[in-house]
């Protein structure tokens with residue numbers, strides 16, 4: 077297989093590769109130098125020396141990989157031809173300048189990588205329009221200036237990475253607008269000054285990396301450098317007059333020089349827990365006020381070398397936290413509980429030997445591991461390089477979730493195995509996995525905390541298993557989970573309560589289960605949900621309060637169920653619903669005001685193949701863009717004139733009665749330039765003729781102005797009028813993201829402002 081069909085963009089579900097043999101439904105254009113995957117809607121043009129963004133990329137592309145070209149400058153609107161992009165890779169493109177509005181129109185983009193270019197300035201409008209963006213990588217450029225407001229439109233950004241640039245200082249409010257930022261990486265710059273409000277407004281930030289800069293930080297009192305991969309902290313490494321709390325935990329420190337913090341006269345708390353420290357010397361030169369030293373989780377060896385520290389701690393009343401790792405008779409003892417005389421060394425030789433044995437036992441795996449060897453469990457294939465981080469054990473007959481994947485794995489594919497159940501904590505050490513595939517694994521149960529620790533997981537595929545229920549703690553510890561696939565399982569009722577611990581969930585797939593009713597409160601705890609897919613269940617009842625929590629819901633698919641009427645009451649709280657699908661239910665009659673609650677929001681409405689006999693469109697607003705009514709029993713069609721934004725309509729396969737009552741439809745067809753697909757079924761002599769082509773309406777009162785219908789010959793000669801295409805029925809993440817992005821695109825400005833206001837007021841009230 078051509079390797080370029082497997083772009084290293086990590087999010088490509090491998091399923092796509094299986095599907096490649098199915099002929100694509102859509103004949104897309106493909107730029108000459110590129111490889112186009114029409115199933116994944118991915119276009120790859122890597123290392124081609126292209127000097128421009130190829131203009132002929134197909135509009136429906138969602139992933140565009142342009143790494144290794146020579147683009148130099150990204151002009152305004154550079155991607156306006158590909159509005160559905162969700163992933164864009166632009167590494168190594170010699171880009172010097174990103175002009176204002178370069179990404180305008182990419183309201184669905186989720187990942188943007190601009191690493192390894194020569195960008196110097198981030199302009200105020202460089203990132204305009206990226207209202208759905210979650211990750212922005214600008215590492216290894218020459219950024220020296222961030223203009224005010226550069227990030228102001230990135231209200232959904234979680235990760236901003238600006239490492240290895242030339243930033244010297246961070247002005248006030250530089251990151252304003254990043255209302256959802258979690259990780260901000262500024263390591264390896266030349267920062268020597270942070271304005272007092274440099275990080276103001278970043279209420280959601282959980283990690284800030286500032287290592288490898290030149291900071292003095294005179295005013296800072298708490299500094300958190302946790303989880304940085306630093307191994308050594310040298311003399312006077314931190315020198316900050318007002319610092320009281322310093323967090324250096326979860327790093328890789330193997331040595332902490334005893335003067336490392338001696339220039340921090342105010343320091344009271346030092347946390348060096350969870351590092352690789354074995355021995356620590358007393359901080360005899362200060363800091364004088366130190367009261368707590370946290371050494372938990374280090375392999376501290378409690379022998380004579382630790383005695384100075386212990387004596388110093390007793391004398392200076394410094395509380396030591398942590399336990400001894402060895403020797404055997406002291407293992408597990410609290411550091412604060414061992415007395416200096418117990419900290420002995422045997423003969424030097426004996427001690428070295430004991431220590432060596434201890435060290436090989438405890439330390440061997442982490443230190444002896446050759447760095448370049450990819451960790452991979454038996455009977456799996458792992459491809460981990462600088463650009464690819466996929467591990468796969470697909471269809472290998474595993475009965476237990478394999479362990480020992482490389483910690484840098486991003487895509488983990490375990491589909492088609494025989495796990496039967498997923499025990500707690502089944503995925504240790506793979507916190508960077510973004511996409512986890514567990515389709516077709518015969519899973520009947522997911523234990524509490526099965527995925528805990530998977531902090532980066534965004535996509536979870538549990539489709540085609542045998543799940544009937546889910547515990548409330550099944551998805552514990554997945555802060556980023558956004559897309560959850562549970563289609564084709566055996567749920568007979570909605571797994572209420574299982575989503576409380578998944579605050580970031582936007583899209584939930586439950587198609588093709590056998591759920592029979594939607595009861596009140598099913599979405600408790602999933603208030604942020606944007607898209608709910610319930611096509612192909614057996615739903616016959618929807619409680620009026622079933623969906624009342626999900627006021628952000630944008631997409632609701634209820635096709636192929638057993639509904640007898642439109643669940644208007646349940647829809648009444650969904651003021652943001654844009655896409656509603658009821659196809660294939662047996663709803664014979666749609667009453668007046670059935671869609672009234674959705675008047676302002678609804679854009680796409682599917683009422684096809686329902687046996688519909690009477691349809692009232694009252695309550696459908698001028699915002700509706702697509703209306704599907706094909707395959708029903710309609711003899712008449714209500715007046716469509718109020719639907720002034722309609723772009724797609726389908727009236728095919730209805731027994732239309734071509735007589736004066738249908739005149740409003742005929743008049744409407746004359747006025748709009750749309751393909752309507754309306755044909756007469758009656759009277760018998762007009763059967764099969766297009767409504768547009770029959771003369772009968774000209775003799776109806778009010779129909780005089782209609783033109784003579786073209787004869788068959790002239791119809792053939794006529795140039796067909798352009799029609800707007802029906803949106804292609806795509807499934808999978810593209811569809812989800814598209815819908816999600818759409819809603820954000822339209823609602824974000826006000827919503828973000830409102831949310832920001834809310835936060836500010838909340839903080840003020842708290843303060």
Ligand SMILES: *[C@@H]1O[C@H](CO)[C@@H](O)[C@H](O)[C@H]1NC(C)=O
Nearest residue numbers: 109122123124125126145146
């Ligand atoms: C790109 O340019 C380099 C240097 O001019 C050349 O060596 C390489 O063959 C070119 N690659 C392509 C795909 O044209």
Ligand SMILES: *[C@@H]1O[C@H](CO)[C@@H](O)[C@H](O)[C@H]1NC(C)=O
Nearest residue numbers: 563564585587588611612807
């Ligand atoms: C549901 O089942 C139908 C019929 O087998 C199939 O066409 C459709 O793709 C399925 N949808 C999902 C999301 O599994």
